[in-house]
Amino acid sequence: MSARQLTVRFHGALNDFVAPERREQAFTHVLQGSPSVKDLIESLGPPHPEVDVVLVDGKPVGFGHRAEADTNLDVYPASVPVPQVAKEAHLASPLPEMPRFILDVGLGRLSGFLRMLGFDTLWRNDYADDLLARLSHDESRVLLTRDLGVLKRSEVVQGYYPRATDPAHQLVEVVRRYGLTSRMRPFSRCIACNAPLSTATPDEVQGRVPEGVAQRHSHFQQCPGCQRVFWPGTHHERMQNLVDTLRKLEQST
Template sequence: MSARQLTVRFHGALNDFVAPERRDRVFTHELQGSPSVKDLIESLGPPHPEVDGVFVDGQPVGLGHRAEAGTHVDVHPASIPVPLPEQPRFVLDVGLGRLSGFLRMLGFDTLWRNDSADALLARLSREESRVLLTRDLGLLKRSEVVQGYYPRATDPAHQLVEVVRRYGLTSRMRPFSRCLACNASLSTATPDEVQGRIPEGVAQRHRQFQQCPGCQRVFWPGTHHERMQNLVDTLRRLEASP
């Protein structure tokens, strides 16, 4: 190695972000300046919220540790499932609108708007202890982001499976308890309470309703409800699968 080089190895799922020729192997890297371990790792691909452990010459270090030439750096991903509070909360970037609807459908407090700036998303993630979900690596690498994840899949249903597995959400799902449109908690309602806000045919076929105190939407167990229930059942079956 030259006087400015060190060696690095990324482990597990972090290799998703590394150049193919560097995956699952030790490689040499030329240092530029005196970067922190965080900056070194992110310059090579992985965002810091997906990193759980960093070891320099076998000793654990923090992300603020200064990288030094002549050392070896091992970078490990978070263990699965990643521990979260009993009632985890999420904030999603503008490109994950359908995923936000799925998470709300499962009962999770999920913030999403189609016009939120990156700076706001990062700040909400930190100040409100929300997991930031985004497919924008630049956003995920912002220093104020503490908890975050980059869904690998592009299909929203597959993204949901990833998130549920990563954070062990199955046992904490409370399906159909949150408004899909505005994220508020739903309350039960009688037919009389929702009269005039639902189609006449629905009023004749259904006696059980939920209403949103925020946007005043009314929900009932129709065909869409059945499709979502099938998704919930699928997630529960996947819980024990490898």
């Protein structure tokens, strides 16, 4: 009996997860049983949260569609427009005006950057994989992780695998992927504990900042959660430069 086969092609950034000899081209895959499109795609590499459109013989299908022999499967990420595909055929969920995030243990510095930009971002160094996936689903948070096993869990709806290892480069990736520059509210959230910041007068922070800072500055912010105090010092200037760079990147794309 001849093998049951179908033809598969991944498009755009999804090729980052595919074996080199299969990138940017159609290839033949031997079917084992009758897997769902989601399971078939993930068995070949890409995690389902990065998939936006799946076409079988040119017609859009959902993740639950059963793969069949002698068909052509095209898989697209959100970054690649697919002409003549209805809005409801897109599998990626739309972001709210202010998206919220949850990050795995290896992305601690990225979490600080996202909080600096004003985004509600959960991060702990002891999140278990099942808790990451569950919180992402239950609280409608975008899961950012470099663990493909976590990203492929069925309960994860929105998620992204940062390709870069440098946190600043990861931030650029995430900002571009989700179009965050227009949503940024810099310096509105505590980078340490994620709580929204409030303004504070010099009298309110007296004794909680170095004497020289108290003499040079009159504008402060404080965190109601961890009680940290922030002011526009050299660190603030570096972060402002990063914000300006991100805005310029969007204007150039």
